[in-house]
Amino acid sequence: MGQNLIELAQKNSDKYIVGVDPFMNGIASVINTSVEKNIKNILLFPHPVQTFFEKFEKIIFEKVFMLFPDPWPKKKHHKRRLFRTEFVKTILKNI
Numbered sequence: 001m002g003q004n005l006i007e008l009a010q011k012n013s014d015k016y017i018v019g020v021d022p023f024m025n026g027i028a029s030v031i032n033t034s035v036e037k038n039i040k041n042i043l044l045f046p047h048p049v050q051t052f053f054e055k056f057e058k059i060i061f062e063k064v065f066m067l068f069p070d071p072w073p074k075k076k077h078h079k080r081r082l083f084r085t086e087f088v089k090t091i092l093k094n095i
Contacts, residue, residue, distance in 0.1 A: 002029040004067055009034070009042045015062070020045045020052045049082065053090045061094050 009017040019042060021027055027046045034042050045052045069082040078084075 002026060002033065004065070005030055005042060006033050006037065006039065008065075009039050010037070013041055016041050016043055018043045018045065018052075018061075020047070020049045022046065022048045050087065050090075053087075053094065057090075057094070059094060064091055064095060 005017060005019045019027075019030055021030075021044070024046060027044050030042060030044060033039075066082070072078075072080045
C-alpha cells in the first residue's frame with residue numbers, strides 16, 4: 001500500500017486518498033513518509049477493507065484500487081477471499 005498511496009496522493013493533491021490496511025506496519029510506513037514529505041491528503045483506515053465499506057457505505061469514490069489482496073488459494077478459504085461477488089457489488093455501490 002505504502003509507496004503507491006504516497007505517489008497517488010502526490011499526483012492528486014486536490015483529492016483525498018484513502019488507504020485501508022489491517023497491518024499496522026503498512027499504516028506506520030505511510031504515516032512516516034507522509035509526514036516527511038508533508039502530504040496532507042491521505043486518510044488511513046487500519047482495519048480490513050470489508051469493515052471500511054460497512055462503516056462508510058454512503059461515501060462515493062471516484063476510483064478504487066485494490067493492491068495485493070491475499071489470494072487465499074485453497075477451496076476452504078473461499079469465504080476469506082476479497083474478490084467475491086458480494087464484495088464487488090459492495091464496491092460498485094460506492095463508485
